[in-house]
Amino acid sequence: MIEVERLLKKFGEKIVLNGIGFRVNNGEIYGLLGPNGSGKSTTMKILVGIVRPTSGQVLVDGVDPTRDSIKVKEMVGYVPEIPVLYESLTPGEFFNFIGSVRGIPKEELEERVSQFVEAFGIEEYLDQFIGTLSFGTQQKVSLISALLHDPQVLILDEAMNGLDPKSARILRELLLEFKKEGRSIIFSTHILPLAEMICDRIGLIYKGEIIVEGTMEELKERAHEENLEDIFLKLTESKDEVYNIVQALKGTL
Numbered sequence: 010m011i012e013v014e015r016l017l018k019k020f021g022e023k024i025v026l027n028g029i030g031f032r033v034n035n036g037e038i039y040g041l042l043g044p045n046g047s048g049k050s051t052t053m054k055i056l057v058g059i060v061r062p063t064s065g066q067v068l069v070d071g072v073d074p075t076r077d078s079i080k081v082k083e084m085v086g087y088v089p090e091i092p093v094l095y096e097s098l099t100p101g102e103f104f105n106f107i108g109s110v111r112g113i114p115k116e117e118l119e120e121r122v123s124q125f126v127e128a129f130g131i132e133e134y135l136d137q138f139i140g141t142l143s144f145g146t147q148q149k150v151s152l153i154s155a156l157l158h159d160p161q162v163l164i165l166d167e168a169m170n171g172l173d174p175k176s177a178r179i180l181r182e183l184l185l186e187f188k189k190e191g192r193s194i195i196f197s198t199h200i201l202p203l204a205e206m207i208c209d210r211i212g213l214i215y216k217g218e219i220i221v222e223g224t225m226e227e228l229k230e231r232a233h234e235e236n237l238e239d240i241f242l243k244l245t246e247s248k249d250e251v252y253n254i255v256q257a258l259k260g261t262l
């Protein structure tokens with residue numbers, strides 16, 4: 010379970026998160042959505058202990074990442090927005106490195122690596138330097154490395170980025186299985202139909218606040234709109250703007 014209360018984050022004088030709060034229950038996929046720069050990645054980095062909050066409280070399965078970030082990293086599978094990998098290692102070497110950091114027994118590690126590698130179709134890249142791999146393949150390496158220690162909590166920052174349709178479908182189905190097993194998943198994406206499909210609840214961050222939170226049904230009722238894209242545009246005050254901007258662009262082209 011993830012619990013966030015009155016979370017405030019300032020970078021210098023700039024308030025990025027203005028006292029947000031939400032909770033992700035066990036067996037739940039929570040979609041954290043919002044325009045570019047609204048604070049989704051910052052929230053996730055605070056949850057894994059990479060960024061320190063200015064104030065407020067965060068607990069991941071009862072552990073405070075500001076006090077014990079190592080414990081949190083052991084419990085959490087985190088996929089950052091941009092893969093953080095060692096370019097001069099091969100995926101095979103990188104998975105072994107992750108295995109030793111996480112203390113995964115050798116046989117278990119080999120079994121899991123071989124299953125994930127086959128599932129995401131990256132067998133032929135196992136011995137190639139990570140720095141030479143395509144963005145999507147690097148994303149798959151990042152994703153596999155986050156799942157190898159079988160974490161109870163998943164923090165996925167635009168984890169579908171760059172994945173081909175087959176791999177995206179596999180990840181989607183896997184997340185639904187993880188949810189059934191009672192894991193907590195927080196998931197950010199700009200692919201709104203995807204969020205609509207898999208998220209149990211959605212929190213929409215805008216200007217440092219969670220402006221709306223709920224199930225798709227609750228969001229539809231609240232915004233009087235039928236799909237998540239229209240809900241998103243309406244609540245972030247962008248719906249009329251989009252029309253005006255396109256008209257202005259048409260006029261200048």
Ligand SMILES: Nc1ncnc2c1ncn2[C@@H]1O[C@H](COP(=O)(O)OP(=O)(O)OP(=O)(O)O)[C@@H](O)[C@H]1O
Binds near residue numbers: 044046047048049050
């Ligand atoms: N280390 C930092 N120093 C200063 N400002 C930062 C830092 N990290 C993030 N920010 C600022 O915090 C704000 C929120 O950034 P964040 O990356 O959390 O947004 P996001 O919602 O994940 O955006 P996107 O959808 O574009 O990925 C932005 O204005 C960003 O410039």
